[in-house]
Amino acid sequence: MKRLTCNLALAALLLPGAAVAASDAPADVAWDFVAWDFVAGLTSEVGQRLAGSEAEARGRVWAAEKLKALGFKGVVIEPASTRAYVRGTDMAKLVSPVPQLLAVTALGFSGATPEAGIEADVVYFASLADLKAVPAGSLAGKIVFLDHAMKAAQDGGGYGPYGQARREGPAVASTKGAAAIVIRSIGTDSHRNPHTGGTTFPAGIAPIPAGAISNPDADMLVWLVGKGKALRLSLTLTGKTAESLPTGNLIGDLPGRNPALPPILLACHLDSWDLGTGAVDDGAGCAIITAAALKAQSGRQTLRTIRVLMAGAEEISAAGGAAYAKAHPERHALAMESDSGADRVWRAELKFAPANAALADKVAAALAPLGIPRGKGSVEGGADIGPVIAAQKLAVIDLNQDMTRYFDLHHTPDDTLDKIDRAALAQNVDAWAAVLGVVANAAEDIAAVE
Amino acid sequence: MKRLTCNLALAALLLPGAAVAASDAPADVAWDFVAWDFVAGLTSEVGQRLAGSEAEARGRVWAAEKLKALGFKGVVIEPASTRAYVRGTDMAKLVSPVPQLLAVTALGFSGATPEAGIEADVVYFASLADLKAVPAGSLAGKIVFLDHAMKAAQDGGGYGPYGQARREGPAVASTKGAAAIVIRSIGTDSHRNPHTGGTTFPAGIAPIPAGAISNPDADMLVWLVGKGKALRLSLTLTGKTAESLPTGNLIGDLPGRNPALPPILLACHLDSWDLGTGAVDDGAGCAIITAAALKAQSGRQTLRTIRVLMAGAEEISAAGGAAYAKAHPERHALAMESDSGADRVWRAELKFAPANAALADKVAAALAPLGIPRGKGSVEGGADIGPVIAAQKLAVIDLNQDMTRYFDLHHTPDDTLDKIDRAALAQNVDAWAAVLGVVANAAEDIAAVE
DSSP states (O other), X not given: OHHHHHHHHHHHHHSTTTOOOXXXXXXXXXXXXXXXXXXXXXXXXXXXXXXXXXXHHHHHHHHHHHHHHTTOEEXXXXXXXXXXXXXXXXXXXXXXXXXXXEOEEEOBTOOOOOTTOEEEEEEEESSHHHHHHSOTTTTTTOEEEEOOOOOOOTTOTTHHHHTHHHHTHHHHHHHTTOSEEEEEOSSSOOSSOOOOOBOOOOTTSOOOOEEEEOHHHHHHHHHHHHTTOOOEEEEEEOOEEEEEEEEEEEEEEEOOSOTTSOOEEEEEXXXXXXXXXXXXXXXXXXXXXXXXHHHHHHSSOOSSOXXXXXXXXXXXXXXXXXXXXXXXOSOOSEEEEOOSOSSOEXXXXXXXXXXXXXXXXXXHHHHGGGTOOBOSSOOOOOTTTHHHHHHHTOEEEEEEEOOTTHHHHTTSTTOSGGGXXXXXXXXXXXXXXXXXXXXXXXXXXXXXXX | OHHHHHHHXXXXXXXXXXXXXXXXXXXXXXXXXXXXXXXXXXXXXXOOOOTTSHHHHHHHHHHHHHXXXXXXXXXXXXXXXXXXXXXXXXXXXXXXXXXXXXXXXXXXXXXXXXXXXXXXEEEEESSHHHHHHSOTXXXXXXXXXXXXXXXXXXXXXXXXXXXXXXXXXXXXXXXXXXXXXXXXXXXXXXXXXXXXXXXXXXXTSOOOOEEEEOHHHHHHHHHHHHTTOOOEEEEEEOOEEEEEEEEEEEEEEEOOSOTTSOOEEEEEEOOOOSSSXXXXXXXXXXXXXXXXXXXXXXXXXXXXXXXXXXXXXXXXXXXXXXXXXXXXXXXXXXXXXXXXXXXXXXXXXXXXXXXXXXXXXXXXXXXXXXXXXXXXXXXXXXXXXXXXXXXXXXXXXXXXXXXXTHHHHTTSTTOSGGGOOHHHHHHHHHHHHHHHHHHTTOOSOOOOOO
């Protein structure tokens, strides 16, 4: 295929010494190159793609051109809107016992400080439970420093419970009367890179300035607290919440031999947080589904259409996924999402109706040669496909990626291209294509899952 | 010893679950605790210690109190002065082909941009040699982006040749007429943390704004250059050079049984760059020499005095080492310096006069049980002991640390306490104490090395 030749030529340019001629390159190498070229281009030629920003819009246009060039049909951008956070100046400085600049980021939907910042004494809490336990109003005028103990795990399981410090901690601090809050970053690394992410102030709870400091900075504050030192902090977080900014979903199809059959939906999100360039979250996901869809069609056109959804505004509001479900009530067959980085698929979780047990077994059999076992847990889907799954009770397959490293990078300045392991990226493409080889060629009805 | 008991009690606090009682703790554990407590305290209770700053002065006072508490005698701060760099605002933004914020730091002695920054087209050079090859004046009004290809190595050997891009590149760019220069950070990591460090503008060459961007940012620019894109950069580096600021050396002795014998000099530097907290560069070195000196005296007082020199302003001017040599013409026996991080000692290089061949063999024999071989290369000494070595032709021992990771952290915001491996720190203390057990008890004359 012409488009493959072009990508191989590009790949040869990117890999001095690789000397891969288009004519004799193994197909497996080629699809890796398509995925790599996608995420390298998106992160380098567009960069960060904050939800609601002009950069997110540029990302949609860039990816639309890329999908067209790769042979996708019906490529369309469907506009939507999102509540969003527009970053301002982020600065935190320990004032006493010793002056130290801290690596800080505002959380999405943080309240704003004045331009000159605020300065206040700090009250330390080792956990969200400890913060919840103090009386309402008891922290008047204070800055809360909220700690937690998240650890790295293959299934990323710490993000749920420990992530509550970010999602819920600022609102809880507000109810206690705090002037502001800084949390230990929700992450498992040890670099001077803070982790941003959205927080929530429910109706009736006044937003307060809310930031996250890097783990090394948090360690240093904890050391001082352990020494009995009183901490005083200066905090400047001037970003603002915008109630409605433009976002949008990008859709492209690889038509099946029978376009009347409900399509297979593959999703990722095209927006990113703004500190890094959104390589592992979620440029890699968009690269994987794009390359895998092409690989699945490379031998013979699949029976069913494979649809790629690159959603907007996942990070801040999940508005893209909701807009897609509303705009597309037409029947889908099955949905899958890639949004856990670029490390290897280690397990598959399948959710099918009982009538499709044989099809599920075929999917598991296709993954077995890749050493990917079928799990016995539940599927999670993801924010981009959650609404359409809920609306249509879709069958779902999760290809679980190894998330041990994911929360080292998640929502940090360090989410950049160099963090992607090309061999792992290729393994993802292989795994997705193996699944598509089964489900996109399934002639049987893929039933709703009650 | 009372001071040891105190440190063990502290250590027990720091290590929940360790449950080490002072009375039954093995001595090897204790000295590790002393080293760890030193570098943890210095980095947390003082933080960054930029040469010439009030923070460096606070560091001297903190460390002087620590040495006194640990039992050092004759603890004194000897004032000196240094040429220095006072950081301002550092900001770099790719303007075209796409807007992207870059992680940047000014280099020490950089020229200053106006407060509003400058904006110019970028000219890419893959190496310093390429930059040198263009005609004088040919880069008028341009911003140079200077790349290099430094790799990690056990002996840190890339820092010499590739570090020239930082040390010499800005002056070369100035002679070519460039308006400013940004270099790929002199480092081997892949994080959004730029590496600062000093540069030099020889007399007659006008300083120009000179910064370093992180490796992921440099990768992204290289990708765009490879795509044939024209780059345009906005650069704001407002820091200023100060011709004379106060610095100082901290000295403390553990007196020997025969104080008339020339002492053994152990050195580190107490200043640091300002982006991190100076844990591996060089808080760890000061921690190692302090703990090793105490360990060497813990069984029986050594024959010779062990002197600890914690030098000032090593990073920016090496003024501390020069001031020490000038102020201390009295005869020394031997000098050693720890300034390559906190990773394991893997080799020892010894420089003794031929008359001391037997003593050198005893040093090598003391290190053999620790698995540290004697090298066949030359010694390097270091900036803090270089002047006194030159003035007195001193014998020198280098305990080479594994520097594979060192230039991941060197001069970055990421040089923080968490990067120190406690087991490796303990191995350093053991190695230094083993050497001191020989040389600080040497009754024979330790001769000058011609």
